[in-house]
Amino acid sequence: MEDFLSPPLCNENHSDYFDKSSPEDGEIDVFGDLAALPVEVCERRPTCLRCRRPQKVCLCPFLPVHPLEVSTCLYIVQHPAEESRVLRTVPLLAACLPPGKCNVIVGRRFNEERHPDLAAVCRDPRTLIMYPGPGAQNLEELLPPDTEARSVGYNVILIDGTWSQAKDLFLRNDLLHLPKQVQLSRTISSQYVIRTQPTNICLSTLECAALTLSTLEQKEYIQEVLLRPLNALCSFQLQHGAQVHHSKEHLLRNGLYDKPMPKNKRKIKRMEKLITDQNV
Numbered sequence: 001m002e003d004f005l006s007p008p009l010c011n012e013n014h015s016d017y018f019d020k021s022s023p024e025d026g027e028i029d030v031f032g033d034l035a036a037l038p039v040e041v042c043e044r045r046p047t048c049l050r051c052r053r054p055q056k057v058c059l060c061p062f063l064p065v066h067p068l069e070v071s072t073c074l075y076i077v078q079h080p081a082e083e084s085r086v087l088r089t090v091p092l093l094a095a096c097l098p099p100g101k102c103n104v105i106v107g108r109r110f111n112e113e114r115h116p117d118l119a120a121v122c123r124d125p126r127t128l129i130m131y132p133g134p135g136a137q138n139l140e141e142l143l144p145p146d147t148e149a150r151s152v153g154y155n156v157i158l159i160d161g162t163w164s165q166a167k168d169l170f171l172r173n174d175l176l177h178l179p180k181q182v183q184l185s186r187t188i189s190s191q192y193v194i195r196t197q198p199t200n201i202c203l204s205t206l207e208c209a210a211l212t213l214s215t216l217e218q219k220e221y222i223q224e225v226l227l228r229p230l231n232a233l234c235s236f237q238l239q240h241g242a243q244v245h246h247s248k249e250h251l252l253r254n255g256l257y258d259k260p261m262p263k264n265k266r267k268i269k270r271m272e273k274l275i276t277d278q279n280v
Contacts, residue, residue: 051229052091059092062232064225067098071153072216074209075121076104077169077176079161087237089206090160092229104160110173122178127155130208131170132183139182139215154216155179160205184211191231206230 048058074097076090083106094102105118112119121127128142157179159166170176188211190203203211210226213219 050095052095057236059229059232060095062229063092063095067101068096068213068222068225070097070101070213070217070222072213073100073153073155074102074213075118075155075157076102076160076205077110077118077157078104078106079159079165079169080106080108081162081165082106082160087233088160089204089230089233092233093206093209093226096226096229108169108172110175112175115175119175121155121157122175124155124179126152127157127179128182129157129159129170129176129179130183130212131159131166131176131181133181136181136183138185139212140185142180142182143216143218156209156212156216158205158208158212163202184208184215186211186215191227191234204230 045054045056047053048055048060051059051063053059074093076093078090082088082090090102090104094104105115107115110118122129128139130139157176159169159176161169184203188203188207190207206226207230210223213226214221214223
């Protein structure tokens with residue numbers, strides 16, 4: 001994270017707070033000397049154009065030499081708060097795929113007038129939206145048994161944000177209800193251990209994309225290739241002081257949750273579900 005020096009304590013706008021008379025002979029004009037000091041502005045650290053990480057911690061050695069050839073096109077609907085996160089995974093995902101195969105649309109509200117391209121994608125019968133729920137179909141069940149029919153390129157919409165932000169984006173945008181809703185039936189424990197997840201099986205956007213692409217493309221190695229830079233990122237952070245973030249589910253089940261319990265009944269029921277529901 002870049003640090004910037006604070007502005008001088010005294011400038012022309014603050015002159016009324018000090019005695020305007022000239023200092024007597026022999027006295028030191030302390031504030032005048034401070035105001036005369038040059039302000040140093042720290043420059044941003046050079047950033048790698050491919051992985052979007054600072055060059056000193058570039059993850060390009062863990063990216064594929066050539067972008068993965070896939071027929072699936074990803075559309076990442078991203079909450080604006082994710083843009084400022086340092087340890088986000090979408091830039092790593094985009095760096096592994098060809099241009100045009102990972103499209104990021106940032107915002108909170110989407111409609112036909114302001115987002116005609118996204119609206120067209122949502123109305124395409126080949127488009128799927130990855131969002132778990134009772135109305136979602138397992139992605140694996142969607143694939144036709146005919147191998148040749150599987151070559152049809154899908155569009156897949158992924159929602160990028162915290163779980164509460166993703167829920168808000170999905171519920172408040174009618175466009176996102178147009179595509180077929182799907183979910184992953186395969187469950188893996190998240191390897192994104194430097195951010196807290198609600199449950200052990202909640203995945204980061206990159207992990208979700210890795211499973212989705214390997215399933216639709218019928219190529220298991222895609223998952224391994226996409227997870228390689230994520231594992232490297234987590235390993236680097238842990239080696240430099242970061243702590244492993246257990247899921248909220250893990251903390252509650254093991255009596256390690258040290259934050260005040262919520263007073264809202266709905267939130268209390270939600271936390272109880274994390275402990276009792278094996279299929280959450």
